[in-house]
Amino acid sequence: MYPFGLALASGLTWGTADFVGGLMSRRLPTAVVMVVSQGAGLILTSTLVVALGEPRPEARFLVAGALGGLAGAIGLASLYRGLAIGRMSIVAPVAALSGAVPVIVGFLQGERPTTVQLSGMAVAGAGVLLAVRAPEPPGASEARGTRGIGLALVAALFLGLFVTSLDAAGEASALWASLMVRVVSVPLFVIAAIATARHARRPTGRELGILGGVGALDNGANVLFALAAREGLLTLVSVLGSLYPVATVLLARWFLHERLARWQVAGVVAAFFGVALIAAG
Numbered sequence: 001m002y003p004f005g006l007a008l009a010s011g012l013t014w015g016t017a018d019f020v021g022g023l024m025s026r027r028l029p030t031a032v033v034m035v036v037s038q039g040a041g042l043i044l045t046s047t048l049v050v051a052l053g054e055p056r057p058e059a060r061f062l063v064a065g066a067l068g069g070l071a072g073a074i075g076l077a078s079l080y081r082g083l084a085i086g087r088m089s090i091v092a093p094v095a096a097l098s099g100a101v102p103v104i105v106g107f108l109q110g111e112r113p114t115t116v117q118l119s120g121m122a123v124a125g126a127g128v129l130l131a132v133r134a135p136e137p138p139g140a141s142e143a144r145g146t147r148g149i150g151l152a153l154v155a156a157l158f159l160g161l162f163v164t165s166l167d168a169a170g171e172a173s174a175l176w177a178s179l180m181v182r183v184v185s186v187p188l189f190v191i192a193a194i195a196t197a198r199h200a201r202r203p204t205g206r207e208l209g210i211l212g213g214v215g216a217l218d219n220g221a222n223v224l225f226a227l228a229a230r231e232g233l234l235t236l237v238s239v240l241g242s243l244y245p246v247a248t249v250l251l252a253r254w255f256l257h258e259r260l261a262r263w264q265v266a267g268v269v270a271a272f273f274g275v276a277l278i279a280a281g
Contacts, residue, residue: 003232004279007240010224015247017217019255022248024211029200030080031193033211036203038189040215042182049175057172065180068165073185075158077192078151086148092132092245094152099125099242101160102167106235113235117278121239124274130267132245163225163241167234170226178222236278246271 169177
């Protein structure tokens, strides 16, 4: 139960960070949002590593974290671009398939969940796909139907590789794993901001505070998942961590009063029923 609780908490925390970060992206360029939030995460993690005297792990764990930072940056950039040019109802479910990558890796490593847990994985995965499939607004252009699918597949692959790398790096230290992710991703987002948002307005003090909170949430989710993956089977904790879109959908319903279609409600219920099966197994 302990690793499953950590993994579920990581997914819900990632989803909360995505929700708040998405709201801020309506006010500021996405590159600026990423630089400030990810930069805040880098500062926070660096401070914790120094304050807690966390010993530096072996080079192979640092490399795994760095590769995770590269994969995460590519995955996020692909996801945001795909959502910008394509239909959310198509792009989001395809990108949510990222959870399949660590599951496959776990099986290749010899992990064998129980039959009940396998059933829970299938139910939870199907629930996520249903929950994130947003209804199309009336009059939506059919020409956008297939646009962004390629980018969504890239996002699914690299976000899945990010989670897998986080698992490998977290075997030695969850904090160092999260730190190395930020050491690589922050400079990449800075370059993107300089290239695409050089004339954008500067965030206000309040906006900086909110973005700092987003960075703290995202960083906390990384640490939680690294701890969960170290204690539990990657095949199982990755499914629970991939519930982040469900949290985003629910927050949009509660705070933005966005209506949920019947299949989305069914998806949310199925996702958490799958969680219960995984924990029970």
